[in-house]
Amino acid sequence: MDARAELLAWYDAHRRDLPWRRTREPWAVWVSEVMLQQTRVQTAIPYFERFLARFPSPSALAAAPLDEALALWSGLGYYRRVRQLHAGARAVAAAGGRMPTTAAELERLPGIGPYTAAAVASIAFGEAVPVLDGNVARVVARRLALAQDPARRETRRRLLAAAGELVDPRRAGDSNQALMELGARVCTPRAPRCAACPLAAGCRGAESGAAEAYPPPRARRAPRRVRQVAALVEGAGGRLWLVRRAESEAVMPGLWEPPTVEAAGRRAAEAAFAARFGGDWRLSAPVARLRHGITFREIELEARAARWQAAAVAEGDAAGWFTRAELAALPLTGAARKLLVPPEAS
Numbered sequence: 001m002d003a004r005a006e007l008l009a010w011y012d013a014h015r016r017d018l019p020w021r022r023t024r025e026p027w028a029v030w031v032s033e034v035m036l037q038q039t040r041v042q043t044a045i046p047y048f049e050r051f052l053a054r055f056p057s058p059s060a061l062a063a064a065p066l067d068e069a070l071a072l073w074s075g076l077g078y079y080r081r082v083r084q085l086h087a088g089a090r091a092v093a094a095a096g097g098r099m100p101t102t103a104a105e106l107e108r109l110p111g112i113g114p115y116t117a118a119a120v121a122s123i124a125f126g127e128a129v130p131v132l133d134g135n136v137a138r139v140v141a142r143r144l145a146l147a148q149d150p151a152r153r154e155t156r157r158r159l160l161a162a163a164g165e166l167v168d169p170r171r172a173g174d175s176n177q178a179l180m181e182l183g184a185r186v187c188t189p190r191a192p193r194c195a196a197c198p199l200a201a202g203c204r205g206a207e208s209g210a211a212e213a214y215p216p217p218r219a220r221r222a223p224r225r226v227r228q229v230a231a232l233v234e235g236a237g238g239r240l241w242l243v244r245r246a247e248s249e250a251v252m253p254g255l256w257e258p259p260t261v262e263a264a265g266r267r268a269a270e271a272a273f274a275a276r277f278g279g280d281w282r283l284s285a286p287v288a289r290l291r292h293g294i295t296f297r298e299i300e301l302e303a304r305a306a307r308w309q310a311a312a313v314a315e316g317d318a319a320g321w322f323t324r325a326e327l328a329a330l331p332l333t334g335a336a337r338k339l340l341v342p343p344e345a346s
């Protein structure tokens with residue numbers, strides 16, 4: 001058997017049964033590929049099922065307000081993805097509701113890059129185009145023992161060409177998924193299992209005895225540690241006062257969260273809240289703590305119950321009072337969801 005056939009035979013025997021693999025419906029493939037770009041498979045599954053149940057077609061998503069899509073995405077992170085999906089769905093709906101069938105046409109939709117276009121075109125429409133995500137790039141770089149940084153344009157071109165040689169035109173979508181699956185489960189970043197790999201024959205990385213050295217690691221920026229305090233301001237009927245992040249924010253624009261400031265300790269946080277929202281703030285001892293990472297920041301967040309006396313408390317598009325039940329349907333930041341919504345309501 002040649003490498004393509006070996007790869008497909010391995011995939012047929014070892015593929016995981018995942019909800020998006022039970023269909024070739026292009027919209028479902030599109031949604032799954034967008035979700036999986038920055039999210040682990042097990043995390044994505046319930047989100048995928050809820051999203052598809054509510055938005056079974058591009059037209060259904062296009063007809064819904066962005067806020068509703070954001071709410072269903074809440075907790076998955078990288079919210080730019082759902083904004084782009086919404087924009088792409090609107091373009092498809094405006095053109096009559098049918099999705100384009102080739103990678104070149106798909107790439108013309110707003111928010112679809114070369115990876116998603118190739119994944120949808122190959123899986124849903126059988127076009128023989130290779131995909132190059134992190135998993136595929138690693139497998140192919142190891143096969144070639146390529147020592148250059150995969151982020152370089154010239155290296156990407158070589159990797160894409162090598163991935164293309166592994167795509168069987170009769171089963172293009174399966175070939176691409178097989179490579180992604182192999183990277184996720186066999187040719188893993190730290191401990192590739194070359195003895196179990198269908199591509200071991202002729203793999204230069206395996207022959208070198210140091211497959212994990214390929215591709216070379218990228219220089220990483222050290223994350224900045226940030227301490228934040230979130231204030232839980234409770235009003236009449238147990239409602240919480242939340243604010244909405246501005247559309248101009250670089251991360252999580254448009255999502256809701258409890259008022260939050262960058263500060264260490266009670267005193268500093270009270271002063272920061274007063275400077276930002278006005279009035280007089282009194283904070284309790286921390287009632288919850290969590291750590292999370294957002295684009296080069298390692299955030300330590302503590303939530304404190306707050307009493308706030310102010311001449312006027314803002315309500316409207318950018319701030320307001322919400323019952324606990326209403327919170328579950330709101331597009332919340334991931335941290336706010338962890339703090340405020342019990343898992344069974346998510």
Ligand code: SF4
Binds near residue numbers: 195206
């Ligand atoms: S033989 Fe080893 S290094 Fe080569 S592709 Fe397979 S798992 Fe990766």
